[in-house]
Amino acid sequence: MKIKLMVSEENYSQIFKELTAMGVEIDDGAQLILSEKNVYVSRLIGRHDNEIFRLNTKDISHIESFAHDIIAHCGGDEYKLTERLRRLEEILDPEEFIRVSNSVIVSAEHIKSIRPSLSQKFVLTMSDGSKVDVTRTYYYIFKEFMGI
Amino acid sequence: MGIAWVFIIIALVIAAFVGLALAVYMAVYKRKIALRLSQGRSEGKKMMSPLLFFVITLVCVIPLGLILTILVSRAFYSAQNRGMEMGMAQPSLRAVGETALEDSPFSGYTTGADIKGYDMTTYNDGDTTFYCYTADDSLYGVLPRMLICVDDGGKDVKTLRMKMDYRSTNADGAASFIGTPESAVLYALDADGFDGTLDLEFCGITTQEYVEGGERMDEEYFSTADVKGSLTLDMAYPEE
Numbered sequence: 005m006k007i008k009l010m011v012s013e014e015n016y017s018q019i020f021k022e023l024t025a026m027g028v029e030i031d032d033g034a035q036l037i038l039s040e041k042n043v044y045v046s047r048l049i050g051r052h053d054n055e056i057f058r059l060n061t062k063d064i065s066h067i068e069s070f071a072h073d074i075i076a077h078c079g080g081d082e083y084k085l086t087e088r089l090r091r092l093e094e095i096l097d098p099e100e101f102i103r104v105s106n107s108v109i110v111s112a113e114h115i116k117s118i119r120p121s122l123s124q125k126f127v128l129t130m131s132d133g134s135k136v137d138v139t140r141t142y143y144y145i146f147k148e149f150m151g152i
Numbered sequence: 153m154g155i156a157w158v159f160i161i162i163a164l165v166i167a168a169f170v171g172l173a174l175a176v177y178m179a180v181y182k183r184k185i186a187l188r189l190s191q192g193r194s195e196g197k198k199m200m201s202p203l204l205f206f207v208i209t210l211v212c213v214i215p216l217g218l219i220l221t222i223l224v225s226r227a228f229y230s231a232q233n234r235g236m237e238m239g240m241a242q243p244s245l246r247a248v249g250e251t252a253l254e255d256s257p258f259s260g261y262t263t264g265a266d267i268k269g270y271d272m273t274t275y276n277d278g279d280t281t282f283y284c285y286t287a288d289d290s291l292y293g294v295l296p297r298m299l300i301c302v303d304d305g306g307k308d309v310k311t312l313r314m315k316m317d318y319r320s321t322n323a324d325g326a327a328s329f330i331g332t333p334e335s336a337v338l339y340a341l342d343a344d345g346f347d348g349t350l351d352l353e354f355c356g357i358t359t360q361e362y363v364e365g366g367e368r369m370d371e372e373y374f375s376t377a378d379v380k381g382s383l384t385l386d387m388a389y390p391e392e
Contacts, residue, residue, distance in 0.1 A: 112193065118185045120178070122202050147201070151193045152185050 006034035010095060012043045032058070033086070044097040050076050050083025059083060061100070065114035065130045067092060069107040080132055102149050104128065104138040112149070155228050159221060166217045170209050177205050243343035243350065243387070245316045247329045247336035257295070258338065263303050270299060279305045280354050280381025296340040302354045304379045309333055309356035313374050316341075320348025332362050343387050350385040 006029045011019055019038070020030055032049050033056070048059045064078045067085065074085040074092070085092070093103055103109045104126075114131040121127070126138035126146060138146045181199055200208075253261060263283065266272060270285035285299040302314070314336065315328040329336060343350070356379030 115189065118189065120181055120185065120202060122174075122178075122206065124201055124203055143201070147198065149193070150185075150188050152181075152188050152199060 005029065006031040006036065008032055008034040008037045010037055010039035010043060010045055012040055015040065035086075039095065045095045048076065048085055048087070048092075050078070050085050052081055052083045057083060061096060061111075062113070064111055065132050066108055066110040066134065066136055067101075068109075068136075077130070077132060077134060102142075102146060104136060104142050104146055106139070106141070108136050110136055118150070118152075155225065158224050158228070162217055162221055162224070166213055170206070170213055173209050174202065174206050178202055242323060242325060243316070243318050243327075243341060243346045245314065245327050245329060246340045246342070247314070247331060248338045248340055249331075249335040250337055253337050258299070261301075261338065263301055267299065269295065275383050277381040277383060279307065279379045280356075281305070282352070282354075282381065282383045284383075284385070297343050298341040298385075300339040300341060300352070301337070302339075302381065304333075304354075304356050307356060307379045308358050309379055311357040311360055311362035312336060313353075313355045313377075314339055315353045315355070317351040317353075318346065318348055319351075320346060323348070330362060347388050350387055352383045352385065354381045354383075355379065 005027075007023065009016060009019060009023075009030055023030060023038075046061050048061060048064070050057050050059045059076060059078050064076050067074060067076045067089070069075075069089050074087065074089060076083045076085050087095070089103075089107070089109065092109060093101075096109065100113060101109050101111055110128060110130065115128050116131050117129040119127040119129070124140045124143040126143070128136045128138060130136060181202060184199055248256065248258070253259060258267060261267065264274075264281075267285050269288050269291045271288070273284045273286070275282040275284065281303040283301040283303065285301075287295055287297050302312075304312075310332065311330070312333060313328060313330045315326065317326045318324060329339070341350075355374040355377035357374070358378045
């Protein structure tokens with residue numbers, strides 16, 4: 005059995021030992037995830053040109069759902085993630101990441117500018133130059149999040 | 153059309169005010185956003201969305217605009233009615249000649265004949281007979297309030313003058329027509345809203361035919377007229 009561990013740093017080594025002793029293999033690419041409550045990931049596994057990368061969440065500007073793929077924009081490149089957007093919303097630090105539409109999660113640290121409009125929408129310009137719309141559904145959530 | 157322009161201006165002023173307020177608010181809103189981005193997220197007081205601000209501004213300004221419109225309308229129409237009530241409307245007298253008469257609803261009229269829709273009253277003075285036709289209430293505002301025909305008693309008048317002096321509570325004045333009998337078969341009196349007295353004076357000259365642009369015919373000239381007649385009409389509206 006392969007399990008991906010998403011626990012705090014303090015508990016990681018102990019849980020790792022106990023699971024390994026039980027014959028469980030710890031694999032960051034596993035589909036089965038053991039996660040600790042209120043612990044948010046600091047790294048995500050992404051694929052780019054058939055290579056697997058460990059992405060630091062601090063370097064991710066935004067994550068978007070495109071067709072059946074989840075794409076993380078990080079350092080100017082695009083990486084495919086295995087987690088669904090809903091799952092990412094749960095495991096990413098809510099103080100840092102916020103969902104702005106049905107298909108996009110952005111990192112607040114990577115927002116370069118916010119352009120308001122008369123209709124209830126914002127247009128965000130990210131640090132890599134991408135433009136992301138905050139839709140009406142998430143307008144007040146984003147407004148509350150940013151404190152504007 | 154005058155009052156319509158006032159309403160258009162009021163609407164434009166309201167639109168300009170709302171637009172300006174919204175522009176200012178958007179500028180302040182963008183400034184706050186920039187501040188948040190530079191200083192980080194804050195739990196401070198939130199600003200309302202621009203759409204909400206626009207709706208609230210509209211809700212506040214429209215009633216004011218409506219009140220202003222009502223006040224302007226009342227002032228405009230009461231000024232009109234006040235003018236009518238105080239008899240400030242001025243009467244006018246127009247001569248209708250033979251040619252114009254034939255192309256009018258009064259075609260075929262002869263001196264002293266009845267005119268449909270009018271009540272006739274006859275006044276005699278000196279050599280003249282005034283046939284005064286007063287319009288029925290149903291024709292008020294549609295046809296001239298009064299028509300007057302002057303019979304010169306068969307005298308061969310070549311030049312005539314019809315002079316009208318009017319007096320009311322707040323206005324007085326005079327008007328006159330000089331011409332030939334062919335150019336003044338009937339006189340149409342427009343006196344809508346006039347509430348006063350009219351003095352009509354008819355003068356007929358048998359010795360000289362009127363020529364437009366010819367010798368000046370003044371008061372002294374008509375004082376020697378062969379045919380004269382005068383009539384005073386009380387144009388006061390009956391008390392209700």
